[in-house]
Amino acid sequence: MQDIYSILRQYWGHENFRPLQEDIIRSVMEGKDTLALLPTGGGKSVCFQVPALAMEGICVVVSPLIALMQDQVENLKRRGIKAIAITSAMRKREIDVAFDNCVYGKIKFLYVSPERLQTEIARVRISRMNVNLLAVDEAHCISQWGYDFRPPYLQIADLRELLPDVPVMALTATATNEVVADIAKQLEFKPGHRIIKGSFARSNLSYVLRETDDKPTRLLRMLQQVPGCSVVYVRSRRRTQEIAAFLQQQGIPATFYHAGLTPQQRTERQQLWLSDKVRVMVATNAFGMGIDKPDVRTVAHLDLPDSPEAYFQEAGRGGRDGQPAFATLFWHKRDLDELQEHLEAAFPPLDEIKRTYQALANLYEVPVGAGEGLTVIFDQQKLCDTYKLDKVTVFNSLKFLEREGYIAVSEAIFQPPRVMITTSRENLYRFEVANASYEPFIKLLLRSYSGLFDQYTRISEFDLAKRLGRPVRDVVQWLNELQKHDLLNYIPQNDQPLLTFISQRVDAKHLYISPQHLRERRLAAEKRVKAMQEFALGNTHCRQSTLLHYFGETKTEDCGKCDVCRATKASENTENIAGKITRLLQQPQAPEQVIQAFPENQQKQVIETIREMADSGLISFQGDLLVINAG
Helix, strand or coil: CCCHHHHHHHHHCCCCCCCCHHHHHHHHHCCCCEEEECCCCCCHHHHHHHHHHHCCCEEEEECCCHHHHHHHHHHHHHCCCCEEEECCCCCHHHHHHHHHHHHHCCCCEEEECHHHHCCHHHHHHHHHCCEEEEEECCHHHHCCCCCCCCHHHHHHHHHHHHCCCCCEEEEECCCCHHHHHHHHHHCCCCCCCEEEECCCCCCCEEEEEEECCCHHHHHHHHHHHCCCEEEEECCCHHHHHHHHHHHHHCCCCEEEECCCCCHHHHHHHHHHHHCCCCCEEEECCCCCCCCCCCCEEEEEECCCCCCHHHHHHHHCCCCCCCCCEEEEEEECHHHHHHHHHHHHHCCCCHHHHHHHHHHHHHHCCCCCCCCCCCEEECCHHHHHHHHCCCHHHHHHHHHHHHHCCCEEEECCCCECCEEEECCCHHHHHHHHHHCHHHHHHHHHHHHHCCCCCCCCEECCHHHHHHHHCCCHHHHHHHHHHHHHCCCEEEECCECCCEEEECCCCCCHHHCCCCHHHHHHHHHHHHHHHHHHHHHHHCCCCCHHHHHHHHCCCCCCCCCCCCHHHHHHHHHHHHHHHHHHHHHHCCCCECHHHHHHCCCHHHHHHHHHHHHHHHHCCCEEEECCEEEECCC
């Protein structure tokens, strides 16, 4: 077993772990089931990656988002660590090869979605692997009390039958005490398990709420006052464009990001922001997961998020470098009503959910009793247009169908073209000899990419065409022809969302959604919305302490930095100054004498306090002197 500190130095270049990381790592290395609660940016991935590298075997990581999986896999590969992700965007043969490499190869990390774990091939192949750790990322998704509940997560515990001696690590950045208990229960944690929780307090992050009728102008003023990189969250795609355009007109470099952009556009804009070529990213909540930019100085919200969990996670993307940062929420009283309206829309009538399900089956021609495991390119706009469905209703109906395990919808991400040679080297050579026109292309393909005989490998048709001095269409044609000769398997690029039918299609009339689950989710959602409304309206308690109390931290101290703490401090200072002025004026004095009795850094506030006391009739002028009014 390798030393965890040498692994940290070798792959991450750090000498020491962050707070609690070593406790979490040693817990699972002792074979204990472990729940790790660390704030956003707290280094959760290192907690399972280091022990997995220290032990023999492969780590299976369950993660909810394809983009997040791919990001972590690419990060590991850049560090020289073998990792692979199996997603719904992959073909059956590609999945088969990937699982084989995990069983017989030297892969250290297998990233897989919870939906994929439900398939028979996943269960059979994982049972053959030498698994050293099962890591469940975004573990709050397993709890129906969590803000992002996903029923496929409930199937994760079934793996424990296949891997009885393998410890489970669950990780999340946002979980109430109720959710924490549910995670341990649903993952069937064994006796002696550990729950390791760091404080969610962020000493460098100031939470500020501003009630305003003119959010764009207040946002502009904030950006002019606080230099540095910023993320601005809004609820709608249209609003991202409007706010970005407004900031550009005011001379602030900005761009926008939402799920409706093509994967290429999203990647380009993300890179512009990461490389500081644009200062402000205006985005929906589609932006941020897996983005690790340490020097974000301000995170602004122009709409109230649906839950404290979502707000805390998004606001927490500011100041990951430990330097001062601001999380500013601009709001208006009408936002409270809009939050309630969004809650109502999130629970469409059962008839509408059934109608959406029937439309899906019709669009993709899936008969009753068929379709299990079928993956299709999903066009939500076409679904709505074809069957005259409301976009918002369809969006929320799809979420319920996902939660009940009928379907899974993946986000639109760029899937580059992949190639695997499916014949032997000898057969490929014989083909080259017999078909000389293909020889230059085959030789270039083999020189350009390694591992083609072992696994599906990302290629670039553009690079191959450039080296050959031929059009890209010729490269695509050669690849398709070689595939027809059963020499290789070629998967063209895809950048559209995918929909998978998890279970056999049922008659929409018999579609079942548990009324009890529906009620429980509704109550949980109402509780979160109410907490968010109270957070906006609250002006007597420290903002950070309010959030920490929501997440179960009862012993907290006021942060001293949020808008409430600063207002309280200013009020206390004013009271102290007013008291001293009253004592000084036991004998009438000139205003200059009173002002000079205070330190220079307080004198501006003293002048304001004198004016306020005069306006309220507490003091007045007698000639050139200030006096206390009687009574």
